[in-house]
Amino acid sequence: MSLIKEYPISIFNSLTKEKEVFEPLIKDKVGMYVCGPTVYSDVHLGNVRTFMSFDIVFRYLKYLGYAVRYVRNITDVGHLVGDADEGEDKIAKKARLEELEPMEVVQKYTNGFHAVMRMFNIQEPSIEPTATGHIIEQIEFIKTIIGNGYAYETDGSVYFDVRKYHQDHEYGKLSGRNIDDMLSNTRTLSGQDQKRDPLDFALWKRADAGHLMQWPSPWGNGFPGWHLECSVMSTKYLGTTFDIHAGGMDLKFPHHEAEIAQNQGCCSKGGARYWMHANMLTVEGRKMAKSEGNGFTPEQLLTGNHKLLERGYSAMTVRFFMLMSHYASTLDFSNESLQAAEKGYKRLMVALKLSEKLPEPGTGKMDKEQSKDFKAPIDKAFTDLSNDFNTAKAIASLFDMASKINIIYQDPKKAASIDPKDFDWSIMHFQGIIKDVLGLHDETQEEGGMQVLDGVMKMVMELRKQAKFSKDYALSDQIRDDLKAKGVQIKDEKDGGMSYTID
RNA sequence: GGCGCUGUGGCCGAGUGGCUAGGCAGAGGUCUGCAAAACCUUUUACAGCGGUUCGAAUCCGCUCAGCGCCUCCA
Structure with a gap:
């Protein structure tokens, strides 16, 4: 009997809020999408936790015998800095600060992200698509959504029509939000006047001439909205319906909610059947986040060079x-x-x-x-x-x-x-x-010099055995104590043998 | 304000109607020339108050404390 049959998986599905038996769409094959990093700064330990959580899912599915296509994107365009920087995305902003080409920023932090993933032994996904590599697909996706009547163009930008969508589908199902409650609580943001409704979100944003990252489109020069890439790339590589979509808890709203709406709006299918959300890493009870300043880089973690680390x-x-x-x-x-x-x-x-x-x-x-x-x-x-x-x-x-x-x-x-x-x-x-x-x-077994050290240790242990044999305990203890001080622990074993561990 | 989550023994952290979580730390013991490791035994629990039940840490209600999302976030 195969492990898949012997140990059937159940998953807590965020969409239904119930634990469900996992049945992939195609027998013994799994399509899985995880929202990857936005590469405009170093990843911190909180980010690592999410990717590690789904690394376990990926690894376990494979271990049981599933063939898994794991797609994890790199967001290299599109996330707005904040309401004060209307129309300017994070990558471009950072590029200006550092006097770099946008793609230089992207490359730098993508490399850094990969180095961190390797460090924590997080496996590479099957496909790691980038948003900038799928501009054409995103434009096509928007066209279809407009064609289906769920989006409209205003002054070179395209917005998703949430109210229209909600008439036919359920907006807010994943995050448990009521569309009318949300209306009264939406903050006033600049640029809202282009939208028909504050709930609407951008699929395509018009770019000024000075905007560093922009592409031509049927609506003029611009860049894709910040939820779109995941819908587009999951659809492209996994299909309009696929098995698992995962990401951090903080992406549930609005990001994943928007994603579902886009998928439905374009393809009349909601995308993933099982949604998984990883919870946050906290420090003193508070979420680790860039904005809180309580995150540290993996380098700091290894060296202990951070105020939070003893x-x-x-x-x-x-x-x-x-x-x-x-x-x-x-x-x-x-x-x-x-x-x-x-x-x-x-x-x-x-x-x-x-x-x-x-x-x-x-x-x-x-x-x-x-x-x-x-x-x-x-x-x-x-x-x-x-x-x-x-x-x-x-x-x-x-x-x-x-x-x-x-x-x-x-x-x-x-x-x-x-x-x-x-x-x-x-x-x-x-x-x-x-x-x-x-x-x-x-x-302890990995470092390059280990084999040499192992040989040396065997010799030292042999000398200590001789000292013990002649009951020269002063010497045998000295060998053990001095090694202990250097971080090597000698252990005497029952049969007169010895072994060592490195602290 | 809306939606949601959490509160477990000295610490971390699972579980979730009756059956030992586990790790770390503490205590005692076995082994050892002495250690270390390992092994055995062992102490301290389910925020508070009500309710449902034969039985609740686990379900329900209220209270208190804290957190997350609602704006980019893993």
Whole structure:
């Protein structure tokens, strides 16, 4: 039986606000779209959390055996700076500040984004389309929406007609908003006079001659509206109806609501069938955001060079920390919890390493109960992951498995009664879930000089063994203590052997 | 003002009508020349007040505290 059938996935669907069994449109294939970054500044840890959350979804779907097309866009045009900067988008604004070509800004922060994704072991999507690369498609999309009567042109700009749309469809379903409540609460923005209704949003904005990023269109020179690209590119690469659309909670309104309206308005299909929203990373209970000034860059995280950080933390520690909570809950960042996560992460890594050198199972009389008991945590981890990607629960199960591995490593006789089939299945998936699904790896084993160090350590341990053998404890302790001071922990083992770990 | 969310033991953080979450920290023990690690045992819970129920941390109501979206945001 395939893992897909054995562990059916259920997803909390933001659209219906219910947990639903996941059934892809096409058997064993999944189309998934995630709203990517706007590349006008460095990504911070809060952004990382969202992309990591959906990295788990991507990885887990693949692990179960789905063929996944994962599309995650790069927004390189279109987001307005604010009401004071009407008609000027973020990329262009930044370009002027830094005296750069807009596409230079885009390239710089796109590179930075990719570097951060690699650092946290977040996998590349199947397709990473850019908004500027799909201007033609966006113009065509707008034409169709106008043709369907859900948009109108005013003075070189095109707006989506929310009220007209709402007569035929339901605007506000995703975000739980009532169109009439919204009307009285809409803030007065400049440029609203071009709209027939304050609720309407731009599909195409006219650009002045001085605007740095602009393209010709049937409505004159301009640039696409800031919700449009996701509708266009998801439709292009995944179809008018596809499986999963995900993004940060803060995009639910207006961005995703507008997206649904555009999809319906153009194609008479709502796009994604399952909507997923990742919750925010908070600092002292407040959302981490550029505007709050409480975000830090991954470099600062590693070095600890930020007022919020007591010291540096490794990327894998942070990854593990984030996976210890559920993606739909807010997660509060603190030094204490990072430090706790660091220790737990190392504990799991030690068990992972031990899992590669376990004794031969099933050499004695097989015990069905014990075999079943041995694989239970992994079975549970799958169930947990299939239950709306609950990494927090799955990790708890992995710790149960780690205990079992430690016990068998210390007492190899315990493996004798376990069915090799169950044993191998459990160990294979213990490793697989940690490495391939959670994307965790042992950082201490990676650095280039590790092989040299390993050789040196073997020599030092041999010397210490000799000192111990001749009961020169002063020397053996000195070796251990001095190494400890340098961050290397020597461990004596039962059979007289030694091993070491690096802090 | 509208829509929504959260409040769990020393800390972080799952769960959600009856069954140990887990990690970190603390205590005791086993092992060890001594450590470390591991293993075993163990202490401290569900914001407050009402209600529904045989039974609620879990459902409902109210109160308090905090947060998010409503304007770009992951």
